[in-house]
Amino acid sequence: EDQVTQSPEALRLQEGESSSLNCSYTVSGLRGLFWYRQDPGKGPEFLFTLYSAGEEKEKERLKATLTKKESFLHITAPKPEDSATYLCAAAGLNDYKLSFGAGTTVTVRA
Amino acid sequence: GAVVSQHPSWVICKSGTSVKIECRSLDFQATTMFWYRQFPKQSLMLMATSNEGSKATYEQGVEKDKFLINHASLTLSTLTVTSAHPEDSSFYICSARKGVVGELFFGEGSRLTVL
Numbered sequence: 001e002d003q004v005t006q007s008p009e010a011l012r013l014q015e016g017e018s019s020s021l022n023c024s025y026t027v028s029g030l031r032g033l034f035w036y037r038q039d040p041g042k043g044p045e046f047l048f049t050l051y052s053a054g055e056e057k058e059k060e061r062l063k064a065t066l067t068k069k070e071s072f073l074h075i076t077a078p079k080p081e082d083s084a085t086y087l088c089a090a091a092g093l094n095d096y097k098l099s100f101g102a103g104t105t106v107t108v109r110a
Numbered sequence: 111g112a113v114v115s116q117h118p119s120w121v122i123c124k125s126g127t128s129v130k131i132e133c134r135s136l137d138f139q140a141t142t143m144f145w146y147r148q149f150p151k152q153s154l155m156l157m158a159t160s161n162e163g164s165k166a167t168y169e170q171g172v173e174k175d176k177f178l179i180n181h182a183s184l185t186l187s188t189l190t191v192t193s194a195h196p197e198d199s200s201f202y203i204c205s206a207r208k209g210v211v212g213e214l215f216f217g218e219g220s221r222l223t224v225l
Contacts, residue, residue: 036216041201042219043114043205043219087153098214102153103153
């Protein structure tokens with residue numbers, strides 16, 4: 001069974017304090033690793049897709065990287081508006097359903 | 111990106127009534143849509159996979175007769191919660207897949223409260 005585990009559960013940062021979120025996955029034949037941002041009471045917002053180990057993608061202060069066992073979401077010099085829950089999800093070989101991690105809730109204080 | 115619209119964003123109903131939630135892909139055609147349920151501070155739990163023109167595929171433990179899914183067109187899927195009870199109160203989110211192994215784009219979610 002495909003599994004996705006995110007850590008830490010919660011992260012409190014000072015504005016400007018860079019940090020990384022971890023997503024460990026056990027998936028049969030990874031077809032894609034996805035990062036989403038979810039604000040309270042809203043649906044997830046797509047951020048990145050990573051397809052193969054070594055791949056990196058960036059968007060503003062966010063950078064996602066992928067290895068064969070895990071993915072990292074790096075937040076550089078975060079601002080309060082980066083506060084959200086970040087979800088990681090993986091799509092395996094045998095089907096196209098995504099397995100979601102429980103998320104990391106990031107709070108950035110001004 | 112792509113836009114997925116979900117309606118209503120919140121609904122309150124009496125126990126025993128049925129509630130329909132709509133999910134539309136506004137700027138692309140989605141042969142597959144997914145319905146999720148999310149409890150507070152938990153991740154998304156896949157309920158069913160909705161394929162245009164065919165029956166939905168339900169995850170284990172999800173009652174087909176309770177959660178009716180219809181995917182009548184390439185841009186619309188509906189979830190009907192039948193004979194709703196307070197335990198059905200939750201945040202329901204739909205998503206639409208763009209491409210074969212494409213990104214999933216999510217609706218804004220629908221908060222259902224059953225009194």
